[in-house]
Amino acid sequence: MSSTPFSRPGAVDLSALQAPVGGASPGGHGSYVLEVDEANFQSLLEQSMSAPVLLVVFSATRMPESLALADELEALVNSYEGRYLLGRIDIDAQPGIAQAMQLQAIPLVAMVLQGRLQPLFQEIPPAEEIKALLDQLTQQLASQGMAGRHQPLSAVATAEDGAEAEVDPRYAPAEDALIAGDIDAAITEYEKLISANPADVEAVIGLGRAQLLKRTADVDLTMAREAAAAAPDDVDAQIMVADLDLLGGHVEDAFKRLVDVVRRTAGDDRDKARLHLIELFTVIGDDPRVLKARQNLASALY
Template sequence: MTQPGPESQTEAHASVNTRGAVDLSQLGGGGPQPDPGQPGGEHAAGADSWVVPIRPEQLQQIVQLSAQAPVLVLIHGADEASATMRTTLADHVDAQQGRVLLAEVDASTSPELAQAQGADQIPVATAFIGGRPVGEFDSTVPADQLGEVVTQMVQLATQNGMTQKLPPQSRRAGTAGEEPELPPLHQEAHDALERGDLEAAVAAYEKALREKPDDSQASLGLAQVKLMRRTQDLDVQQTRTGAAENPDDVDAQIAVADVDVLGGHVEDAFARLIGFIRAHTGDDREKARAHLVELYSIVGDTDPRVNRSRQQLARALF
C-alpha cells in the first residue's frame, strides 16, 4: 500500500468519496504475513467477526471509526467476482482479530450507489485510515494478494500509532453452536447501531454496565457511541470557530476535541484538552480531565499517543 503523505484536514462530517484514492491494482509483494493472517489460521477457531454489513447512509460513521483502526469499505454486487472478493477479504480481516474492520455495502439493494459507482467498477474496496482514503482496489487484484493488502493496512496503521483492537462486530457464518452468541444487551446495542438508533445503543450498553460494571467491551462500546451521538449534529466549522473565540469555554474545547478524534487528529485533541487543563482550575479543569480520560479509552490504552498524553496530563496536573 502506498504510504500516505501528511495528514489531510478531512473533517468528521465531510462527504464520503470512494474514488480518488491511491490505486492498488498493481500491488506487488508486501512481505510475509503473520500466521493469523493465513486462511484457516487463528480466526477459524472462533465465531467472532470484524465484518459488518452497512447501509449507504452509515458510510460516514464507518469512515469516522477509521480514526481508531483501519477500515475497508467494500461495495459489492451479487456476481461471482463480488462473492470471491467478499469471502477472501472477510477471512483475512477476521484473521487480524480486531486490527482492521471490513464494512460491506450491497450495491444491488442500493441502486443509487450502484449507478454512482458504475456497474463496471463493482466490486471495489476502499481503505480508510485516520478518516481518509489511503487506497482503492477492485477485483483485478488476484485473490491470493488480498491478504497482503489487509496486512499492509495494519502495518501502515501501526506506523501511524494506531494499535487499538476493535471489539467483534458480528459472528462468522457457519459457527452457530460452536461459540456462545453475543451477550443479549451487546447484541441489542449492535442491532441498534445497524439501524442508526444511537439512543437505543447507549441505553443497551448502560444497562449492560449496570448488570456487570466490569464489562470492558460494554464500556468501550458506550464511549464510542456517546462520541458518535455528541458529534452527529455538529457543524465542524462553527464548532472550531466557537472554540477559537471562547478559549475559556470548556464545552467548546471538548466539542473540538471530539471532532478531532473522529477525524483522526488524535494528538490535536489530546493537546487541546491538556492545554486547557494547564491553564484552568476548578470544575472546568476537572471536566476537561474526565473527558480526556474518556477519549483515552476510545483511542485505546495501548496506543502510544495515549501513553505520551498521559505523561503530559500528569505534568499538567501536578
C-alpha cells in the same frame, strides 16, 4: 474547491476508533497509498465498500505539477491513518485506466465510496485547502455512520491469512442499533451490559463511542472550530472540537487540545476538561497515544 454533503443513513463502523483485527494499530506508520495498475485497480475499488478510497490521476510528463499534487496527497492521506486509501494513477503508465475512466483532463482527484466515483476537484489547490476538504469529508462521513478505517496496505495480506474475528453475540443488540442509526438504543444496550458486568471493558468502550457519536451529531465542524478559536478558554467549545477531532481520526490533536485546556485553566473548568479527556481515553482504549497523553496530562496537572 467544494465538497458534496453526504446523506446516506445507516451503518456505523466504530472500528475507526480501534486497531483493525490482525492489522497495525492506528498509531502505526503503515502506508495507505497504492500505485495503481490494471491488475490491482478493481481490488482497490472493492476496498471502497468499507471506507473511502481517493484517486489522484496525474502525468509527470504532461503536467509535472500534477505529480507534486499526487505526492502532497500521499503525505496527507497517510496522516489520516486509514481513514482514506489513496490510489495514484499515472496515465502515462496506465493509459487503459485513463480510457476506462473517460478522463477529460488532468489532474483529477476523486473519491470512490461503495463503488461509486465522485470527482472532488481538478485544480491544484494549496495543501491547507486539501486538508480542510478532507477534514470536512471525514466529519460528514462520520456523522452519517461511515467511519470505517483501512488497514495499512502492508498489513492486508497478514490479516487475510488469519481467521476472521467473530463478533460476541452479547454486543449484537448495541451494534444492530448503531447500524440502524439509533444511537440512543445503542447507548441503552451498552448500559445494560455494564449494569450486568461493570468490568465489561468492551461495553464501556462501546458506550463511550456511542456517546461520542451522539454528542457530535449534527454539529458543524467549521462553526465549532471557529467558536473554539474565538474563545480558547471556553471549555465546552474546546471539548466539542476535541470530540470532533477524535471522531475525525485526529486522536493526538484531540488529546493535546484538552491537555492544553487543563494546563491553562483552574477549578471547575480544569476538572471538566480533565474528566472529559479521561473519558476520551476510554473511547480509544489500550493505545500508545493514550499512554503518552496520560503522561502529558499528569505534567499539566502537577
